Amino acid sequence: MSKLHDVRMKVRGELEAPPGLRRFGSGWISGVLGLVLGIAGLLLVISLLAPGVLAIPETQNIRDNPWYRIGIHIVLVAAFACSGLSLVLRKERTLGTCGVAVTLAAALLGGSQAAAVVAGRPPLFFGLDFFVLNVLFTGFLFIPLERIFAHHDEQPIFREEWREDLFYYLVSSLMVQMLTFLTFLPAKSVLVLVPLTQVRAWVAALPFAVQFVAIMFLTDMVQYWVHRAFHRVPWLWKFHSVHHSARSMDWMAGARMHFMEILVLRSMTVIPMYVLGFGAAAMNTYIFVVYLYSTFVHANLSWRFPVIEKILVTPRFHHWHHGIEEAAVDVNFSIHFPLLDKIFGTYHFPKDQWPEGYGLPGNPVPNGYLAQLKYPFQRKPNTSSTTS
Numbered sequence: 001m002s003k004l005h006d007v008r009m010k011v012r013g014e015l016e017a018p019p020g021l022r023r024f025g026s027g028w029i030s031g032v033l034g035l036v037l038g039i040a041g042l043l044l045v046i047s048l049l050a051p052g053v054l055a056i057p058e059t060q061n062i063r064d065n066p067w068y069r070i071g072i073h074i075v076l077v078a079a080f081a082c083s084g085l086s087l088v089l090r091k092e093r094t095l096g097t098c099g100v101a102v103t104l105a106a107a108l109l110g111g112s113q114a115a116a117v118v119a120g121r122p123p124l125f126f127g128l129d130f131f132v133l134n135v136l137f138t139g140f141l142f143i144p145l146e147r148i149f150a151h152h153d154e155q156p157i158f159r160e161e162w163r164e165d166l167f168y169y170l171v172s173s174l175m176v177q178m179l180t181f182l183t184f185l186p187a188k189s190v191l192v193l194v195p196l197t198q199v200r201a202w203v204a205a206l207p208f209a210v211q212f213v214a215i216m217f218l219t220d221m222v223q224y225w226v227h228r229a230f231h232r233v234p235w236l237w238k239f240h241s242v243h244h245s246a247r248s249m250d251w252m253a254g255a256r257m258h259f260m261e262i263l264v265l266r267s268m269t270v271i272p273m274y275v276l277g278f279g280a281a282a283m284n285t286y287i288f289v290v291y292l293y294s295t296f297v298h299a300n301l302s303w304r305f306p307v308i309e310k311i312l313v314t315p316r317f318h319h320w321h322h323g324i325e326e327a328a329v330d331v332n333f334s335i336h337f338p339l340l341d342k343i344f345g346t347y348h349f350p351k352d353q354w355p356e357g358y359g360l361p362g363n364p365v366p367n368g369y370l371a372q373l374k375y376p377f378q379r380k381p382n383t384s385s386t387t388s
């Protein structure tokens with residue numbers, strides 16, 4: 001057990017290595033890529049062993065496509081090659097050795113040809129494949145952008161608290177079935193009580209673009225007030241303060257959200273979209289766009305959008321929402337249209353400026369997923385910050 005702990009600590013130390021040990025040619029990039037792809041490949045192979053339990057029905061078409069297994073094969077070969085390269089280039093062999101080990105484990109379990117050993121689909125399933133695809137897709141999209149266009153260019157990929165935020169990704173991806181069910185439950189109940197048949201028929205007949213913009217606006221309207229309530233009502237703030245406890249902003253920071261908040265926020269915001277009868281195409285497109293959009297506004301990107309930022313929320317606008325300074329408290333609640341903050345008097349967007357830092361004064365929220373899960377329920381909140 002302590003051996004495993006030692007390996008974990010060594011891997012962590014290597015991932016968080018100082019800049020001098022991460023430079024091009026040091027075997028760090030290949031080592032990290034080898035390990036990440038190796039773990040991704042291993043988890044995808046595991047999901048192939050029990051597809052009914054560890055893969056989501058929405059990926060069935062992808063999994064049935066022959067390219068899915070070819071893709072896993074390429075991931076495993078790339079993991080092996082990168083890890084091998086790191087072993088050649090790097091004196092410290094932890095990353096390379098672990099990368100080779102997880103890739104071999106994936107191969108021993110059947111690799112890309114792994115067949116299901118657990119058949120059927122039980123009522124409860126977990127999105128293990130969704131987690132891998134989610135992180136690979138978002139990470140490979142945003143990490144290069146953040147490397148090239150960073151607002152804080154000294155911030156490493158494995159910055160402080162990256163493990164917590166990755167764990168948030170893991171939990172919300174694994175629990176996707178339960179989250180989706182509970183998210184739509186209130187909206188379905190409202191629809192039973194208020195069928196709105198004629199309104200729904202009229203809305204469904206609107207052009208796609210009109211439906212999409214209407215969903216954005218209505219969702220943001222609800223989101224604005226729920227979000228504002230999470231800031232202003234003291235016991236709700238304890239849940240939302242977890243999201244604001246992030247001291248670094250990047251593509252992973254947005255994932256940090258208390259489970260209860262995810263449920264409340266999502267279930268409230270889908271009510272207008274679901275009840276008013278928008279078409280499936282507009283709703284699904286919106287869900288995909290909002291998933292990328294919320295990652296984007298948290299990202300460590302210095303991009304400026306001189307005209308667009310007056311109409312649509314940009315990273316700089318949402319970074320101000322997370323700002324640590326006095327002027328950034330309870331401002332910029334919108335996630336799509338800054339206009340809502342202008343109308344309701346919570347707009348704060350000084351020209352060309354960024355907040356000095358992120359997080360909460362005094363760091364009242366403890367570190368670690370479980371401690372943060374319990375935090376809102378504690379009678380006396382932990383006032384001292386701990387480091388892990």
Ligand SMILES: [Zn+2]
Nearest residue numbers: 227231240321
């Ligand atoms: Zn907030």
Ligand SMILES: [Zn+2]
Nearest residue numbers: 243254298322
């Ligand atoms: Zn945020």
